[in-house]
Amino acid sequence: MKILVAEDELMTLKTIETRLRRDGFEVISTVDGREALSQIELSCPDLIITDVMMPFASGLEIVEAVKKRSGKKIPVIILSSLGQENVVLEAFELGADDYITKPFSPNELSVRVKRFLPVMAG
Amino acid sequence: MWGAKTEMLLVIEIRHLLWMIYLFLGILTLLFIFILSLVVLKKKAARNASRRNGSLDEIIDAAIFDEALEIEKFEKDEEIQRLLKTEPSRQQLIDKMLHARKNLSGISCDNIRTVYNILQLEVDSLTKLKQKKWHIKAKGIHELSIMDQRKHVLKIYRLINDKNELVRSEAQCALVKFYGFKGLRFLNITNYAVSNFQQIQLLNMLKGTQVTRPGLFDQLLQSANKSVVTFAIKLANYYHAFHLQDKVMPFLGNPTLEIQLQAVRFFTKFPSDAAMDDMMVHYQTGEKEFRLAILNSLKENGGDLHLSFLMHQLHDEDNMIKLAAAKALAAVHPEGSAAFTGLHSSGIYPWTEIFHQVKNELAA
Numbered sequence: 001m002k003i004l005v006a007e008d009e010l011m012t013l014k015t016i017e018t019r020l021r022r023d024g025f026e027v028i029s030t031v032d033g034r035e036a037l038s039q040i041e042l043s044c045p046d047l048i049i050t051d052v053m054m055p056f057a058s059g060l061e062i063v064e065a066v067k068k069r070s071g072k073k074i075p076v077i078i079l080s081s082l083g084q085e086n087v088v089l090e091a092f093e094l095g096a097d098d099y100i101t102k103p104f105s106p107n108e109l110s111v112r113v114k115r116f117l118p119v120m121a122g
Numbered sequence: 123m124w125g126a127k128t129e130m131l132l133v134i135e136i137r138h139l140l141w142m143i144y145l146f147l148g149i150l151t152l153l154f155i156f157i158l159s160l161v162v163l164k165k166k167a168a169r170n171a172s173r174r175n176g177s178l179d180e181i182i183d184a185a186i187f188d189e190a191l192e193i194e195k196f197e198k199d200e201e202i203q204r205l206l207k208t209e210p211s212r213q214q215l216i217d218k219m220l221h222a223r224k225n226l227s228g229i230s231c232d233n234i235r236t237v238y239n240i241l242q243l244e245v246d247s248l249t250k251l252k253q254k255k256w257h258i259k260a261k262g263i264h265e266l267s268i269m270d271q272r273k274h275v276l277k278i279y280r281l282i283n284d285k286n287e288l289v290r291s292e293a294q295c296a297l298v299k300f301y302g303f304k305g306l307r308f309l310n311i312t313n314y315a316v317s318n319f320q321q322i323q324l325l326n327m328l329k330g331t332q333v334t335r336p337g338l339f340d341q342l343l344q345s346a347n348k349s350v351v352t353f354a355i356k357l358a359n360y361y362h363a364f365h366l367q368d369k370v371m372p373f374l375g376n377p378t379l380e381i382q383l384q385a386v387r388f389f390t391k392f393p394s395d396a397a398m399d400d401m402m403v404h405y406q407t408g409e410k411e412f413r414l415a416i417l418n419s420l421k422e423n424g425g426d427l428h429l430s431f432l433m434h435q436l437h438d439e440d441n442m443i444k445l446a447a448a449k450a451l452a453a454v455h456p457e458g459s460a461a462f463t464g465l466h467s468s469g470i471y472p473w474t475e476i477f478h479q480v481k482n483e484l485a486a
């Protein structure tokens with residue numbers, strides 16, 4: 001199963017990457033929104049984890065693009081900072097499936113990702 | 123004769139020229155060797171740094187992802203001990219740990235603190251507290267605070283009155299991070315003014331905390347430090363401590379403007395008839411900013427009782443006061459704007475502008 005992680009903060013990206021790899025997922029990492037959008041078309045991931053604030057395209061733009069896309073349904077988990085309640089609400093309105101607040105627990109991230117396994121399996 | 127002299131001069135010049143070329147080539151060769159060795163050394167250093175970085179990342183990964191932390195692995199691992207012999211490596215590891223602690227929560231976060239203690243990195247942070255340079259001292263406090271080293275609270279407590287503002291600020295934030303509301307007791311003994319920026323920072327850190335020591339409000343309101351009193355009223359406002367109305371009321375007549383303004387803000391949020399009357403008493407002698415704050419407060423909480431007072435303020439010399447009074451009048455009574463409609467019709471400056479502004483605000 002392929003998971004696309006879009007996060008511009010390198011250490012956080014590495015932590016998510018390591019956790020998901022340890023759980024047996026294939027991880028595609030991107031550090032900006034534009035790269036994430038092109039990877040969605042190129043790699044067709046089964047799940048997307050995206051930060052909200054990113055260069056070139058925000059997490060919300062990614063949610064919007066994914067939900068407008070025809071074909072396979074890809075769940076999207078938003079990574080937001082504390083106090084970004086409005087952003088989270090907007091993300092849900094656009095069709096985001098779940099959100100994780102930073103600072104986050106890698107174990108919680110793992111559990112939340114696994115909840116989407118049936119959807120990911122199609 | 124002339125020809126021989128010229129030939130000799132030419133010969134000497136060619137010899138000199140050759141020497142110069144040799145010298146130049148020599149310098150070039152030396153320079154080349156120097157640059158080459160510099161590149162080799164730099165590459166070696168980068169290779170070492172990358173290897174060291176990788177090893178440090180492994181320590182962090184072990185702390186983050188191994189739920190059952192193998193303490194012995196960190197205590198006895200020769201590779202780790204060798205790696206942490208140098209000060210830059212230890213600092214690099216501390217920086218990585220700080221970053222991870224700020225971004226993670228749960229067991230991983232606790233594990234990082236455990237590893238920080240096992241590897242005795244706290245010693246490095248404590249050493250920084252003894253340094254003379256303020257930024258090193260502040261960094262040491264920050265490290266101990268992020269790593270939740272409450273056992274060293276006394277060493278941090280001693281720095282809350284440091285002559286450097288940033289050191290003081292870090293020490294004060296560390297106490298609030300450790301103990302929440304209770305940590306604010308440092309305000310009882312702080313000699314310096316608590317800056318506005320620091321007050322905002324402290325309020326931010328108090329988000330989600332409970333009042334664990336209610337008596338602290340009284341102590342802070344009696345402080346001789348004006349900035350502490352200002353902050354205490356802000357705190358009362360923040361924690362919805364409306365039971366402090368009687369204790370905050372005397373500050374409406376305080377000689378310090380910032381304290382007066384905070385008191386008005388408190389009563390705007392938790393109004394009382396007695397406070398409203400008191401505001402009217404102090405209005406006449408107050409500064410313009412204080413009077414504007416009272417008029418804004420009346421806009422929120424005023425009633426029919428204040429109509430005549432507000433109408434009187436429409437004739438104040440200051441246009442800002444006129445505008446604030448007009449806004450309050452329009453807000454407190456449905457027919458309030460009628461009081462200045464006549465003035466607007468007369469076309470006298472600034473009544474047309476005030477009328478349109480209030481009209482637009484009401485429409486919005």
